[in-house]
């Protein structure tokens with residue numbers, strides 16, 4: 001019998017690389033010209049919390065604290081996932097100019113695969129100043145990931161028949177296989193085994209979260225950007241409704257399904273009103289209070305302008321999840337909400353137990 005459980009988490013690239021490298025994202029942004037050198041240098045204009053995090057050791061102690069809370073969050077969600085025993089783990093994630101490039105950028109794309117092979121251990125030189133990964137694995141190390149083609153095909157059919165003009169895909173073009181959002185989710189939920197012990201078949205479901213910033217921001221990280229504004233992401237309302245429709249399909253399926261919204265919240269790198277230096281913590285705190293109270297039924301009502309102003313572009317992945325959980329009447333349990341000014345984005349860890357047995361849930 002179908003049963004569905006929700007999960008929200010981050011796919012921040014930090015846990016792939018040594019923790020000492022985490023503060024280097026900011027200085028890398030300065031070198032790339034994404035943050036003005038004078039804004040980075042003007043510590044007296046930084047928010048007090050940011051100065052405290054940076055401290056006297058250029059963020060090293062704060063990085064270790066951030067690191068331990070993130071890994072604890074993933075461990076706890078993995079316990080919940082194992083207790084639920086899903087047949088399918090569907091991941092809503094963003095593709096940052098990885099599989100979808102200038103020749104075609106789908107708003108939504110369902111990956112219909114039996115199995116894919118990713119190469120996610122290439123180090124962090126795109127965003128951190130290191131080529132190393134935390135395990136010192138070769139960048140060419142292949143990670144096979146089982147997928148659930150029957151579920152993905154059935155979901156694609158159902159969404160298209162009900163008016164959602166999604167794209168679908170049966171092949172990957174990115175040399176690293178799946179996009180970072182999917183690879184990192186698998187690895188972080190199986191951190192000790194580096195993703196090789198994840199086991200559950202996934203459905204990668206792409207949402208073009210970056211929208212107007214895709215070419216300017218995502219493409220520029222891989223050296224293919226231009227200083228131009230692209231057409232927007234799908235709207236929060238559409239993501240929310242697509243999430244609802246996804247939940248309806250799986251509620252009538254034979255499978256136990258984990259639906260995962262994979263994203264950090266406001267990104268400093270996308271918060272233009274802060275010079276891309278630090279995220280919109282005020283907006284994230286408001287969202288956190290809503291999530292804590294299970295008041296996410298209006299998350300489809302945010303305007304695209306609000307999402308972009310607050311740097312919450314990637315939160316569209318959580319909004320799809322919020323739509324699904326609203327459809328099913330499932331409440332949220334927040335495991336942790338980790339704020340930061342220095343490490344680009346706040347990260348939230350939450351799960352949404354099936355409605356009929358939510359009462360049995362207690363902290364393990």
Ligand SMILES: [Fe+2]
Nearest residue numbers: 094096181314
């Ligand atoms: Fe992402």
